[in-house]
Amino acid sequence: MKFKPLRQVGTLLLFGALLAMGCGEGGGESGGTGGANDASGGTGGSSTADGGNNGTPSTGGTPNTGGTPNTGGTPNTGGTPNMGGAGNSAGEPAEIAGIVEAHNIERRMNNLPDLVWDPALAQVAQTWAAKCVDAKAPSGLIDHNTGLPSNVGYPGGSVGENIYGSTANASGVGAVSSWIAEKVDYNYATNTCAANKVCGHYTQVVWRNTKKVGCVLYDCANLKFRKTVICNYSPAGNFNNQKPY
Secondary structure (H helix, E strand, C coil): CCCEEEECCCCCCCCCCEEEEEEEEEECCCCCCCCCCEEEEEECCCCCCCCCCCCCCCCCCCCCCCCCCCCCCCCCCCCCCCCCHHHHHCCCCHHHCCHHHHHHHHHHCCCCCCCEECHHHHHHHHHHHCCCCCCCCCCCCCCCCCCCCCCCCCCCCCCEEEEEEECCCCCHHHHHHHHHHHHHHEECCCCEECCCCCCHHHHHHCCCCCCEEEEEEEECCCCCCCEEEEEEEECCCCCCCCCCC
């Protein structure tokens, strides 16, 4: 499989500019409401996949402009989702409290298993966030981790990524809400984003085979979109030609 890098920027008047990017095995990108999301690969961000077993990550490409907004679709109803609740968030930092549950509320709507917090993935996010790298467009937003999907010291296999940035305040729940807002531009039947839209952040959030998530809230004082939320996922999602669930 291959991934498609996608990026999009925007501003939010009065409340600051928001920017988000996601990385999975085929991520995408979405600006959300009045803001900006930067994604690469699959849904709403930059996504990468394990080049060994899952093909070579795409280093370019263009957003998928086919399809129309999803008006429903038929979710996979197989299996019983994990309804573990707070136990899934054990170890989650106070400054991003609720970020795991925000993912899982959306996943349960599609009868998908809950994600659980993984401190090792959170460390991957922390290590990359501390570099505050901004060498690629859009300017002012931290880039995707160049070590993804597999060269980040994580022992669990391929790693996906969603990134959200803001000039003002940022929260874990707010970042996830922005990624989930992309679902209006995702057509499940055709597995495409609406024309000129990105939806890769969303599809990473609801990627069935993803089991773990680890996130960080970091302040990159040198960047325009300084308040950054990074979530890393394992196994990574957003493989080309595969539906999220």
